[in-house]
Amino acid sequence: MNVTDGGWTVIQRNRQSTEITWAESWSTYKYGFGNVHTEYWLGTEYIHQISRQKVYQVRFVIWDAANNMKFADYNPFSVEDESQGYRLRLGTYSGTAEDAMASKSPSANHDNMMFSAKDQDHDTSSGNCASSHGGGWWYSACYSVRLNVKGGMTWGSLCNGNCKASAILIKPTDYC
Numbered sequence: 001m002n003v004t005d006g007g008w009t010v011i012q013r014n015r016q017s018t019e020i021t022w023a024e025s026w027s028t029y030k031y032g033f034g035n036v037h038t039e040y041w042l043g044t045e046y047i048h049q050i051s052r053q054k055v056y057q058v059r060f061v062i063w064d065a066a067n068n069m070k071f072a073d074y075n076p077f078s079v080e081d082e083s084q085g086y087r088l089r090l091g092t093y094s095g096t097a098e099d100a101m102a103s104k105s106p107s108a109n110h111d112n113m114m115f116s117a118k119d120q121d122h123d124t125s126s127g128n129c130a131s132s133h134g135g136g137w138w139y140s141a142c143y144s145v146r147l148n149v150k151g152g153m154t155w156g157s158l159c160n161g162n163c164k165a166s167a168i169l170i171k172p173t174d175y176c
C-alpha cells in the first residue's frame, strides 16, 4: 500500500509524543488547529464541506505499538452538517487494521455517531465522553477508537492506548 498515492487530503494527524492537549472546544474543532506535519485537525466544518462536494472515501492510517503501519478504509465517507452534529457516515470497510470504527457494540461504535467536544456532549453516554476520555471525537458510550487525544491513542484491540501515530485522509471515491 502506498499511503500517499495521489489525491488524498490529510484531515488529521497525531503522534504519541504530541505536545498539544487536543482538549479543545467545539468551535476550535470546528475550524481546526495544529500543524499538518505533526499534530493536526483540519476542522470538522471543513471536513463536512469537502465531503459534501463529491462522494468521498476515508483512510485511517494507524501506527501500532510496534510502529507497524496499518490502515482501515471506509467507502463511502461523509460528515453531516453542524445542525446534525457533524454525524459520521461510513460505508464498507477494507484494510489491514481491524474494522474498529463500525463493527463494535453500540456503546463503542463510531459510525453514525455525532461529533462531541468537551463543551458539546452529543454522545450516547449518560456522562460526557469528551471530558472523560479526551479530545473531540464521534463518541458513543464511549469508544473503541480515539485518535484525537494526547497519548492514549486507541484503535480497537490493535493498539489499545499505545498507538504510535495516526493520520486520517480522504479522497474522492471511484465508487459510483
Ligand SMILES: [Ca+2]
Pocket: 121, 122, 123, 124, 125, 126, 127, 128, 129
Ligand atoms: Ca452524554
